[in-house]
Amino acid sequence: xxxxxxxxxxxxxxxxxxxxxxxxxxxxxxxxxxxxxxxxxxxxxxxxxxxxxxxxxxxxxxxxxxxxxxxxxxxxxxxxxxxxxxxxxxxxxxxxxxxxxxxxxxxxxxxxxxxxxxxxxxxxxxxxxxxxxxxxxxxxxxxxxxxxxxxxxxxxxxxxxxxxxxxxxxxxxxxxxxxxxxxxxxxxxxxxxxxxxxxxxxxxx
Amino acid sequence: xxxxxxxxxxxxxxxxxxxxxxxxxxxxxxxxxxxxxxxxxxxxxxxxxxxxxxxxxxxxxxxxxxxxxxxxxxxxxxxxxxx
Numbered sequence: 259x260x261x262x263x264x265x266x267x268x269x270x271x272x273x274x275x276x277x278x279x280x281x282x283x284x285x286x287x288x289x290x291x292x293x294x295x296x297x298x299x300x301x302x303x304x305x306x307x308x309x310x311x312x313x314x315x316x317x318x319x320x321x322x323x324x325x326x327x328x329x330x331x332x333x334x335x336x337x338x339x340x341x342x343x344x345x346x347x348x349x350x351x352x353x354x355x356x357x358x359x360x361x362x363x364x365x366x367x368x369x370x371x372x373x374x375x376x377x378x379x380x381x382x383x384x385x386x387x388x389x390x391x392x393x394x395x396x397x398x399x400x401x402x403x404x405x406x407x408x409x410x411x412x413x414x415x416x417x418x419x420x421x422x423x424x425x426x427x428x429x430x431x432x433x434x435x436x437x438x439x440x441x442x443x444x445x446x447x448x449x450x451x452x453x454x455x456x457x458x459x460x461x462x463x
Numbered sequence: 464x465x466x467x468x469x470x471x472x473x474x475x476x477x478x479x480x481x482x483x484x485x486x487x488x489x490x491x492x493x494x495x496x497x498x499x500x501x502x503x504x505x506x507x508x509x510x511x512x513x514x515x516x517x518x519x520x521x522x523x524x525x526x527x528x529x530x531x532x533x534x535x536x537x538x539x540x541x542x543x544x545x546x
Contacts, residue, residue, distance in 0.1 A: 283537070286533060286536065286537075287533070290529055290532065290533060291529075294524060294528070294529045294532065295523055295524055298522070298523070298524040298528070299520060299521075299522055302520075302522050303520045303522075308525065311524075312524070312525060312528060315524065315528070315532065316531075316532055316535060319532055319536060320535060320536060320539055323536045323539070323540065324539065324540075324543070394515055395515065395518065395519050398512075398515045398516060398519050399519055402516070402519065413516060414520060417513050417516055417517055418516070418517055418520045418521070438477060438478070441477060442476070442477040445477070445509060445512055445513060445516075446473075446509075448512050448515075448516060449508055449509055449512040452508070452511075452512060452515070453508075456504075456508045456511070460504055460507070460508075
C-alpha cells in the first residue's frame, strides 16, 4: 500500500516508526502530524460526538505506541493504525446504546428504490455555494446518523480521507468489490435523504 | 454501441465517475447521460452528495488535543521504561 502522505521530501511512515523506536522523539511529532486529525475525523464521523472522539484518539495512539515494537510491517503502518482506530471506535459504540438504526439490507434496497423516487424534471445547474447551506448540512447530518457504522467507515475513508478502494479493502478486510458496493449504496442512501433539497435546488421548488 | 437503461447507468455510476470502466462502457454511459435529463440530475446530485458529506465531516480536533496526546504517550513510554 502506498504511503498516504507520500511525497519526495517525506520519510515513509515505517521509517519514522524505526526512528522513533531508536529514540528519535521528533518522529513522534511527525507521525502525530500525519495521523492525529485523520483518526479524529474517523472517530468523530462514526461516533458523532467530540468528547467520545477525543477519548478514542487518546486510546488509539496510546495503544499503537505501546505496541509499536511489535509492529511487524506486514501491512503498512497506516493500515495498522486505521484498524486499531476502527476497532477502538466500534468498541466505544458498543458501550453506547441505540446508535445504528438502519440495517445493511435496508440500504441495499435503495438501489432499486432510487429509480422510482427520483424525479426527472427540468434540470438547472446552480452555483456550488448554494448547495453548501446550513439546511443541506443539517439534512445530511441526520442521514449520516441513520447509516450503519460500517457504511459510514467506508464513506469516511474513501470520500473524506481520500484513500483508494484497495487501501480501504485492506484496512477493513473486505474485497475491493465489497468496498465499492458499500460506498455506492451509502452515497445513494444519503442522496435519497437529500431528495427534497435537490428538488428545490434543481427545479426551483 | 449498445443502448443503456437509466438503471444500468445508476449501477455503474461510481465507477464511471472514477473512470474505472472499460472505454466502451464509459462511452456508452457518457452518451446516455448527455441525452437523458434524469441521469444528468442523478449525476449532479450524486456528486453534490459526496461534496456535502466531505463538508459535513471536515472536522479538526479540539485545540491542544495533539499536545495533550503527545505528553500522554511520552509519559506512558517513560513509565514502561522505568518498569
